[in-house]
Amino acid sequence: MEWNTRSDGLAPPPLLDRARDALFLDFDGTLVPIAERPDAIAPDRLLPPLIARLRAALQGRVVIVSGRRISDLDHYLQSTGLLAAGLHGAEMRGTEPHEMHPDIHRALARARTDVSRNGGGLHIEDKGLAIALHFRARPELQVLAEKLAARAARESEGLLEVQPGNMVVELRPCGADKGSALQAFLKEPLFAGARPIFAGDDLTDEAGFDVARQAGGHGIIVGARQPTGAHYALPDPAAVHRWLIASLEDMTA
Structure with missing residues (x-):
């Protein structure tokens, strides 16, 4: 099963280490191909059992870190107990959620009306x-989207920030990013001493790569986007699946 081909100058990642690795995975563009609309994705039917087997092999140290709601991840991965950070860390399951300013809903309501x-x-x-x-x-x-997002962030008086992405601009609570989500999980007893491995494809994942590197782990960029703080690369979600399956086979041999 081939997964270990180079991608745009970066080497493919080593297989996961059952004894010490903690796996953090983005969803869209990493586990499932990007679709024209968020509700048009078609996850591989083998993805939910693959994630379940990884959780067992790594003793629970698997977290999905996504811009989607956790309820969406539960639906697509057919799970209700999966450790997850949704909305870039604004929602958390398995650790303390990001602390929200009491006026955040008012700021979001104004932004919602404007856009x-x-x-x-x-x-x-x-x-x-x-x-x-x-x-x-x-x-x-694109220019219209960026203009509307920038205006909403400016008028929120520091409560919302703009997160550029792959053909998307997002407004989110300030401080809720994938890096802070990783930091929160790494403080939990389950992750004590673990080496964080973070795989993602988008600009939103760079904060996660940075935290993984600082904690002694590494990032894996999915696709050819450059520049990146990731150490390794895989070309697409299909290659991610092959790498995960190869890791499972190695861990359970």
Whole structure:
């Protein structure tokens, strides 16, 4: 089963170490291919049992770290107990959630009204504690999406920040990012002494790569996006699956 081909100059990652590794995985673009709309993804039917087997092999040290809601991850991965950080860390299961300012919902409501009125042509994804402005189907609307997000962040008086992504601009609570999510999990007893391995494809994952590196682990970029703080690379979600399966076979041999 081939997974260990180089991707854009970076070597493929080594197999997971059952004794010491903790695995942090992005979802869209890492475990499932990107779709034109967030609700149009088609996860491989073998993905949920693969994640379940990894959790068993790594003694529970598997976390999905995503911009999606945790309820969405539960649906697609057919699980209700999976450790997860949703909305870039604004939602957490398995550790303490990001502390929210009491006025965050008011700031989000103002932003929601503005982008709904002025974001014609954009696909606006309301995630509750975050708002994503997708322009994958209309790339010419990137400037509009960026302008609306920047204005909403400015008018939130420091409560919201802009997170650029792959054909999307997102508004999220300040301080809720994938790096802070990793830091929170690494403080939990389950992860004591573990080496964090973080795989992701987007700009939002760079904060996770940084924290993984600082904690003695490494990042894995999925795809050819450069520059990146990741040490290793895999070309696409299919290669991620092959690497995970090869790691499982090695850990359970």
